[in-house]
Amino acid sequence: MLQQTPVVRVLPVWHEWLKRWPTPAALAGEPAGEAVRAWGRLGYPRRALRLHAAAAAITQDHSGKVPDTYPELLALPGVGGYTAAAVASFAYGRRETVVDTNIRRVHARLISGTALPAPALTAAEMRLAASLLPADDASSVRWNAAVMELGALVCTARAPKCAACPVNDLCAWRAAGEPPPSYVPKGQAWHGTDRQVRGAVVAVLRQAETPVPPDMFFHEPADLGFAPTGIGVPLAALHRLNSAPEQLERALTGLLADGLAEMHDGGYRLPA
Numbered sequence: 001m002l003q004q005t006p007v008v009r010v011l012p013v014w015h016e017w018l019k020r021w022p023t024p025a026a027l028a029g030e031p032a033g034e035a036v037r038a039w040g041r042l043g044y045p046r047r048a049l050r051l052h053a054a055a056a057a058i059t060q061d062h063s064g065k066v067p068d069t070y071p072e073l074l075a076l077p078g079v080g081g082y083t084a085a086a087v088a089s090f091a092y093g094r095r096e097t098v099v100d101t102n103i104r105r106v107h108a109r110l111i112s113g114t115a116l117p118a119p120a121l122t123a124a125e126m127r128l129a130a131s132l133l134p135a136d137d138a139s140s141v142r143w144n145a146a147v148m149e150l151g152a153l154v155c156t157a158r159a160p161k162c163a164a165c166p167v168n169d170l171c172a173w174r175a176a177g178e179p180p181p182s183y184v185p186k187g188q189a190w191h192g193t194d195r196q197v198r199g200a201v202v203a204v205l206r207q208a209e210t211p212v213p214p215d216m217f218f219h220e221p222a223d224l225g226f227a228p229t230g231i232g233v234p235l236a237a238l239h240r241l242n243s244a245p246e247q248l249e250r251a252l253t254g255l256l257a258d259g260l261a262e263m264h265d266g267g268y269r270l271p272a
């Protein structure tokens with residue numbers, strides 16, 4: 001849930017999920033569409049499908065307990081190197097090299113003397129991170145957490161608080177005279193994108209209690225006789241985007257292809 005999503009947006013959804021599905025088996029016991037519905041407005045809803053698939057794999061292959069080694073975690077649906085290392089380290093106290101955006105930024109500035117890490121994770125960065133990791137399990141876990149927090153709270157992307165930084169006397173970037181970044185990080189476009197339209201379509205499906213006929217996506221909700229309540233609310237939000245029919249088509253086709261929607265009785269619904 002936290003991948004590319006701020007903690008404040010994740011917390012309420014996370015609490016709801018844990019209340020509703022306290023174990024992997026509880027989540028795996030419900031249709032995947034319920035996971036997408038409960039994903040709310042967190043974005044990138046494929047993550048909900050993968051979380052559901054991971055819960056199913058954990059239930060089936062690991063007797064319902066989240067595995068505790070990096071290779072087993074990495075083999076779960078939707079789990080990449082970062083998540084596998086983070087769970088093994090923070091949940092199970094194992095010595096694993098955790099490298100997230102915050103840690104990369106701290107390493108870039110503190111050790112390499114550059115304002116920003118490379119646009120994409122490099123093998124050299126992984127080697128550097130591994131070389132810095134303390135040798136014993138407990139210290140390695142504290143190190144991972146400490147560097148991550150330093151990046152999240154002090155060595156922030158836009159305005160690092162160097163005066164308050166506990167390692168400012170060791171910082172290579174400061175020592176080099178704070179050189180500017182060598183590239184401008186790309187902001188993630190959202191308005192008018194296919195992602196935005198897909199998100200609006202999924203919001204309609206989440207609200208719908210029965211399959212949604214294709215027509216509903218292409219016409220003004222008021223023309224279809226919908227009051228601005230219930231499913232009329234996300235339909236109106238979708239319509240306000242003024243998407244071209246081809247873009248709407250693309251969104252619907254993409255959601256079907258990704259398993260985030262399915263056809264039933266001639267309409268679209270979340271996967272059963």
Ligand code: SF4
Pocket residue numbers: 106109110154155156160161162163165166167168169171172173174
């Ligand atoms: S001194 Fe500033 S740039 Fe260097 S690690 Fe600390 S916060 Fe980051």
